[in-house]
Amino acid sequence: MDAEKKSAVLREGFLVKRGHLVHNWKARWFVLTSDKLRYYKYEGGKRDSCLRGSILLRDCEVICPFLDYENRPLVLKVQTQHGVEHHLEACSREERDRWAGDITAVVDKLRGSQVATEDEPDGSRLHNFNLGKVLDSMYDVHSGICMSNHVEQGSTYSNCFSGSAVVDWLVFAQLALTRVEALTLASALLEEGFLRTVGLKSAEALRSGGLSEQFLDDSTALYSFSDSMKKRGSVKAETSLSAVELSGKVIKRGYLLKQGHRRKNWKVRLFVLRSEPAFLHYFDPTKEDVSPVGGFSLRGCLVSSLGDNGVPSGVKGNVQGNLFKIITQSDTHYFIQAPTHQDKMSWIDAIREQTA
Template identity: 40%
Template sequence: MEPQQIREGYLVKKSSLLNYWTAVWVVLSEDGLEFYKKKTDQSPKGMIPLKGAAIISPCQDCGNRTLVFKITTHKKQEHFFQASHVEEREVWVKDIKGAVRCLQGGKRFARKSTRRSIRLPDTINLTELYTQLRDQDEGVKELKLERENRIFNHCFTGSTVVEWLVSKEKARNRPEALMLATGLLNEGFLQPAGDLSKDGAVSGEKSVLLDQTDALYYFADSGFFCEGYSSDEDTLVKEEFRGNIVKQGCLLKQGHKRKNWKVRKFILRSDPAYMHYYNPTKGDDPLGSIYLRGSVVTAVDFVPDAKRYDVDGNLFEIITSDERHYFLQAATAEERKEWIEAVQEVSKSGN
C-alpha cells in the first residue's frame, strides 16, 4: 500500500552541509519526510526516513533561532527544521512522533480514536458540536488571558467549555460534559494552550481536557497566539506593532519589481490593522508592512506577470486604500479562505 500523506506545509530547513537556512515545502508521510524547493516541484530535494528516528523539540542547538525541532535518523544524521510559530511546530512534532511510533509498532498511522478511548456514543456529532461551540453569538467566547507570565490571545478555560456544554443541555452533568470536551480535544477541534493543559493532553494513553479555570484551550482554526510580557525598560514598540496578533503563518508573495514568488512569514495584527511580512530564514525585522484599514481582499484565479510554473492556485489579492496591490498564494483552498476572512475582519474593525 502507498504510504499515507499526513501533513504538508512550509518549514525552514538548515542545510546539511553549510550553515544556512532555506524555506522548503515539506510533506510528511507514514514512513518519511520529503522536502521540496517549491511546492510545485515534482521531485523532492531530499527524503528523511523516520523508522528508528528520534525527535527533539524544542531544540536549543541553533544559537538564537527559536521554534526549531531536530530529527535524528537511525543512521545518526541530524536534520533541523524551524516553524513560523509555536503552535505550528507542535502539530508537526506531534504528527512526526506519531508516525515514528506507528513504524516501530508495525502499524499504519492513525490519530487517536476518541470513540474507542472514551467510549463516545455513535449518536454524538462532534463536528456539529464544534460548530455550535464556535458560534460568535451563542458559543464560547475567545478571551485574552494572562497566565504563567504570558498573555494568551483567543483562548478560554477548560471549565468554561464544560459549563457551556451543561448550560446548553449538550450534557446532563459535568462528568458527561467533560467526556464530550475530551472528545473534541482528541479529535483536534480543541487544542491545549499553556503547560497545565498540555500536560493533561499527553498524560497516559488518553488525552484529557481539564475542567479547571487555569487550564487554557483554543479553537484549532482560530487566531490563537501566546506572547511573553514586555519589560518596562524595553525599547518602545512602534505603534503598528501594538495590535493583537490575529493570524500568522507562511504564504507565497509576489515581488513588486521582479514579479518572482518567495516564501514569506506573515503576521496579521488588529488595532492598528497591519500585516507584516518577514523572511522566515532571517531574524525578527520585517521586510515590509501592509496597512489594512479600508483595504479590499479577494480570491483571484490568476496574477498578472506571473510565470505559469510559479503559481498553483489558491491565490488572493489585497488592494490597500492607497491602491497598492499585493498578490499572495496560500497552500490550500481552506487556508486561503481563512486568510481572506481574517484580513477582511481586520480591515473593517482595525484602526
C-alpha cells in the same frame, strides 16, 4: 511523485530547513507519509517535482521544542538512527507541535507501538507540561511577552516586565487556566533562575517572602529574563518598526508565497496578521534577522480571491494556484499564493475582518 502517491500523505506544508553542508535556512515543502518525511523546492511559485530529500523515520528521535537557536524559537529536531540531525522551523508553536506530534506518531508506529492510548490521548506524551515549553513561548518574537522600560522609585529599568504582566500573559497564552496557577508557574520560573528580580520590590519579596509569596502578581514589581536567557530578537523586532505597528494582538500567522514588486519572483514569507491596530507584516524565514521585511496597515485595504483558471493580470511565473490579492489604501497591489484553497479562504476571511 509516484512513490508519494502509493503512500498516503499524512501531513504536508511549508517548513524552513537548515542545510547540512552550508548552514543556511531554506523554505521547503514537506510531505509526511507512513515511513518518510520528503521535502521539495518551490520554484517560481510552483512546487518542484524533483525530490530534494527524504528522511527515513524508522527509529528517529523527535525533539520539540529545540531551543538552541536564539532567533528561531519554533524549531523541532528530527534525529535519524544514524545520528543525522534535521532542524525544521514552523510558522507557529501550534504548527510546530502538530508536525512534531504527527512525526512522532509515525516513528512510534514504526516501532510497533501507539502514541495515542487511553491514558495519553492525542499524543499527550509530547505535550507534557515543562518549563522549557513555557520559556519557548515567552521567547516568541511575535507573540511572546513584551519587554519595555519601567520606573521604580526614581530609577529607570530597561528590558523588563511587571509581575502582573507575566501572570496576564501566562493566562492569555493558555499556559495557565487561572491567575493562581499562573502565579505558581511564574514562581517556578523564578526559582529555577529563568527569571530574575529587577528593582527593590521584587528583590525584597524574593528575599523575605514565603514560597507562595516570592513572585508578586503586582504591576509595580519588576522582573526580567536572567542574564543567561537572552530575549530572542524581541528588542530588535520592537525597534525595527513603529512600536504601534507591532503592538497589536496576533490573529493569524503562516507561511505564504508572495510575488516581489520589482523582479516579480515568488518567495516564501512568514505572514503575521495583527489587530488593534490592524497590520499585516511579512518576514523572510531564511534570515536570522527577525525584523519584518515589509508590512502595511489594513485600513482601507481591499482583498479578493483570484481564479485558478489562467494567470491573472499582474501575476508572473508558473504559479501553483490559490491566489489572492490585497490592494492597500495607497494602491499598492500584493499578489499572494496560499498552499491550499482552504488556507486561501481562511486568510481572506481573517484579513477582511480587520479591514471592516
